[in-house]
Amino acid sequence: MPELVSLGPKPPAAAPANAGPRRTVFVHTFGCQMNESDSQRMVELLGQAAWSPVSLPEEADLILVNTCAVREKAEQKLLSALGRYREHKARRGTVIAVAGCVAQAEKERLLKRVPYVDFVFGPDHLAELPGMVARAARERFAETGWMDSEEYLFPRADPEAARGRATAFVTAMKGCDNVCSFCIVPHTRGREVSRPAAEVVEECRRLAEVGVREVTLIGQNVNSYRGGCDFATLLRRVAALEGVARIRFTTSHPHDLSDALVEAFRDEPKVMPHFHLPVQSGSDPVLARMRRDYTVAGYLERFDRLLAARPGIAITTDFIAGFPGETEEDFEASVRLLARARFDNSFSFVYSPRPHTGAVRRLGSAPEWAEVPREVAVARLERLQAVQRRLSAEALASRLGSDVEVLVEGPGDEEGWRRGRTPHNHLVHFAASEARAPAGALLPVRVTRAGGSSLSGELR
Numbered sequence: 001m002p003e004l005v006s007l008g009p010k011p012p013a014a015a016p017a018n019a020g021p022r023r024t025v026f027v028h029t030f031g032c033q034m035n036e037s038d039s040q041r042m043v044e045l046l047g048q049a050a051w052s053p054v055s056l057p058e059e060a061d062l063i064l065v066n067t068c069a070v071r072e073k074a075e076q077k078l079l080s081a082l083g084r085y086r087e088h089k090a091r092r093g094t095v096i097a098v099a100g101c102v103a104q105a106e107k108e109r110l111l112k113r114v115p116y117v118d119f120v121f122g123p124d125h126l127a128e129l130p131g132m133v134a135r136a137a138r139e140r141f142a143e144t145g146w147m148d149s150e151e152y153l154f155p156r157a158d159p160e161a162a163r164g165r166a167t168a169f170v171t172a173m174k175g176c177d178n179v180c181s182f183c184i185v186p187h188t189r190g191r192e193v194s195r196p197a198a199e200v201v202e203e204c205r206r207l208a209e210v211g212v213r214e215v216t217l218i219g220q221n222v223n224s225y226r227g228g229c230d231f232a233t234l235l236r237r238v239a240a241l242e243g244v245a246r247i248r249f250t251t252s253h254p255h256d257l258s259d260a261l262v263e264a265f266r267d268e269p270k271v272m273p274h275f276h277l278p279v280q281s282g283s284d285p286v287l288a289r290m291r292r293d294y295t296v297a298g299y300l301e302r303f304d305r306l307l308a309a310r311p312g313i314a315i316t317t318d319f320i321a322g323f324p325g326e327t328e329e330d331f332e333a334s335v336r337l338l339a340r341a342r343f344d345n346s347f348s349f350v351y352s353p354r355p356h357t358g359a360v361r362r363l364g365s366a367p368e369w370a371e372v373p374r375e376v377a378v379a380r381l382e383r384l385q386a387v388q389r390r391l392s393a394e395a396l397a398s399r400l401g402s403d404v405e406v407l408v409e410g411p412g413d414e415e416g417w418r419r420g421r422t423p424h425n426h427l428v429h430f431a432a433s434e435a436r437a438p439a440g441a442l443l444p445v446r447v448t449r450a451g452g453s454s455l456s457g458e459l460r
């Protein structure tokens, strides 16, 4: 049930936070695509209540900081961002709110710790945002209770706000029922709840109607989706929509990579040939301590099935370096796995002890849970990333001279350039006017240069 925490009436603000006919909001987003999507929904919801987004915090009547708790560093970044926003509050009475996973984990503690934060709310309360902003004029509060599956209303994308965009996120599920010992997400996002398939498909249809060509279905553990059908069936239902040209999804757990999902990759060309499949470690004992419920051999078996079903598919992953008890040998196994799988890209981080997790409770309790010294973990991370940089550069270089279909997303970094993505999710820059390459167009581009993290080319 929702949990209500009020810290009493507010002292008067220096200036009215909602002065002017149309008020302004600045959103600062940390973390994953789930957070990016939630931030978009917040802007859309406030847009319906006469709020306009601005790109500078000093111009905002409301600053929303949407947080991530996956790594300790993200929390430190939140505190330093809040420190910067304090002066705007002093100057123009800006209301400051904190959303997302840190808000959920810290609850009213955050209000006590940062006295100039006006309100705090967890991910399940996003739909109440306009009401909470009004309430913030009267009191400071934290809304961080869970919604169970019957109560929970998934935030809907506003198709009008997506008009003119090539891509959009569509929430398919939320929460996670796994108990990976390093991960705070089950504590901050709660149990899995899947959105009814009809609702997901209808949202995709309405987005396609306003010109969105690519939808990314999102959820913390999206391939365990159970909203009246399995995830593979959901993908096929979205693929059946005429205006949708490309489908992506994130993020997945290897144990939910079913045969049906592999077959969807084999049969459905609208499902893009890119799969983010986090492995976390190349060592079985480490995977067991992480509670990842697969072995390296089991992971590779799924990996090979995917490659066989969709030759050339780009598979990306996550690694953690320096997990408790990780030996040199365990780490070498991760490097070997990286070299064997030749991941298209990987996101790797030093292990960060998070509250409320199994690993932090056991840290240092036995030799196999020994803390890895930070300098050792950082050196391992750098080694892993150096190997990945080489592999990613080779993957990009292999596209040189080929023609790729690019979905145009918008302007490039330089005047007269546009940017878009290939089916394999590689960023491509090319020279063209907006008229020739409008957002949402699918255009052939000949790859003429491969950098470390993106391609450039010429329109065919």
Ligand code: SF4
Binding pocket: 176, 177, 178, 179, 180, 183, 184, 185, 186, 220, 221, 253
């Ligand atoms: S699957 Fe594991 S790592 Fe992913 S969100 Fe759930 S608990 Fe965290």
